[in-house]
Amino acid sequence: MNRGNCRKEEDWLAYLDNSATTETDPAVISVMADVMKKIYGNPSSLHGIGVKAERLMEQARKVVADALSCLPHEIVFTSGGTEANNMVIRGVAEAYHHRGNHMITSPIEHPSVYHVFQYLKQKGWKITELPVDSSGRVNPADVETALTDETVLVSVMHVNNEVGTIQPVEEIGNRLKKYPKVMFHVDAVQSFGKIPLHPSRSHIDFLTISGHKLHGPKGIGCLYKRKNLTLPSLLLGGGQERGLRSGTENLPAIAGLAKAVLLAKEAEETFYQKYQTWKEMILTRIENELTGVKINGDIDDGGAPYILNLSFPGLKSEVIVHALEKEQVYVSSKSACSSKKEEPSRVLKAMGLTDQEALGSIRISMGRMNVEEDIKQCCDVLVRTIPALQKVMKVHKR
Ligand SMILES: Cc1ncc(COP(=O)(O)O)c(C=O)c1O
Structure with a gap:
């Protein structure tokens, strides 16, 4: 309605x-309906219909990248925030285990972050849960104190989904700048399109976005992944999304996400x-x-x-x-x-x-x-x- x-x-x-x-948003629905009717090609196909689909997908990627002031190839489309969060935390655990076995997070993360850390704990990873104050805020100094030679990842959300606390992610990122081996992930699902955050300026390596929180479609989201960082794919198959996420791309939802991002940024x-x-x-x-x-x-x-x-x-x-x-x-x-x-x-x-x-x-x-x-x-x-x-x-x- x-x-x-x-x-x-x-x-x-x-x-x-x-x-x-x-x-x-009705304008998002209209874009998606149009794509479903007219741009039905597979972006991986070599012929013109596929090329048209691929072109639209790359335009959408650029829209999201521009909103984050990053490069288009730093955006990986996923099925939403849950997948993007899993992709980072499980991916870092797999790809960077040789560097260390310690990660840092907060106790107030979304279940798609919290339960991945619980899972890694069972697998032998050391996970530090930082304390939060009575308003739910992490103290950036605590992040630095918790670092060890074994730390590979810090994951702290931007805006908490239950209480709306804004975490000092810029300050955490600035502190982590001195530790180039430690990667920083921010779940920005509840802030993207409402509160500006630029991953490169804030020394964020991975950032999660979900379409349905900003009047876009459900089942689509993306991960900002800083260039030159490697992650293994959770899904193996055709090697779409530069090998990071196999599966034929959900083009109507990707186009809908891009429209939702444009509308959110305008407003x-x-x-x-x-x-x-x-x-x-x-x-x-x-x-x-x-x-x-x-x-x-x-x-x-x-x-x-x-x-x-x-x-x-x-x-x-x-x-x-x-x-x-x-x-x-x-x-x-x-x-x-x-x-x-x-x-x-x-x-x-x-x-x-x-x-x-x-x-x-x-x-x-x-x-x-x-x-x-x-x-x-x-x-x-x-x-x-x-x-x-x-x-x-x-x-x-x-
Ligand atoms: C902070 C946060 N992260 C991640 C997610 C998961 O996103 P999705 O529903 O797209 O999987 C949500 C959804 O409620 C959320 O609020």
Whole structure:
């Protein structure tokens, strides 16, 4: 449904779960439909129809490369963020084992990073999990202290998907500059297209992007891999993507990703300001009109303005999510990948929250299809619904 300006009253809803996934931009859908209809060739084919497909793929690669100020051949298309993260961490483990057996990460990474490190630990790798402060931030000095002669990789995300904390990745990169044998990976899935980050300027060797977080298609993403670094391919076969990722390229999705990147970049500054205003609106309303609420993450020191994580100790996240859904406001309990699990969020626990605080948390995440009315409606519903739920909980406790 295309909402925003041409939204009809009867199908109004406030979708505020953009960190889980975003509504595909109609302009992206149109590009993809066009490619599916007209540019169906295999980019590896020698004939003209294949060449046309290859040309389009290389144009798309250039669009993504320009957005990152890197070279087109430093971009490898993948099936999304999960594959790109696996490609780096498992790939470095395989290709650079001769240099050492130690890697450094944070405890608040996305499961597609966290579980790969758990897997490597079982395989005998030494993995240092850096501490984070109460807002979820890693201290760049801790990264340097944790380095050993055996360290081959540091992996720290840019924006956390649950709380929106912005990690000091530029500073970490600058510190790692002195250690040329240590590679630096940044999962930028939740920041790309919203907060600028240039891998080469920040001494980042690998950077992960996913299409469906920026109003692009699902099942497409890419990895920035600094030139001259080698990685083995997770998938063996036809040797596409310069031997890094076999399999016939998903051209409609690649073209859709490029369109989504262009649109995101065009709107980056304007929307950053809108998100700041909207986040401020929500914070003011809940601070003035609600009690028993805890705001999680880096709100004073500039966390990502489009993600807001709130705890209502004593309430259950799922109950809040469903109560809001009844009023057409769509938010989430922790991240989409783990929101069906009963345990408290690993991320919030690492930040020092109690089980009760973590089990009663919700995430509000904004995107480019949102309008101010969505935020107002979300606030109205929150200040109406939360006290009612809190009252029911008190009644039950008696
Ligand atoms: C920070 C982060 N990294 C990686 C991913 C995985 O991306 P994808 O869904 O494209 O596999 C996600 C998705 O939620 C994410 O939020």
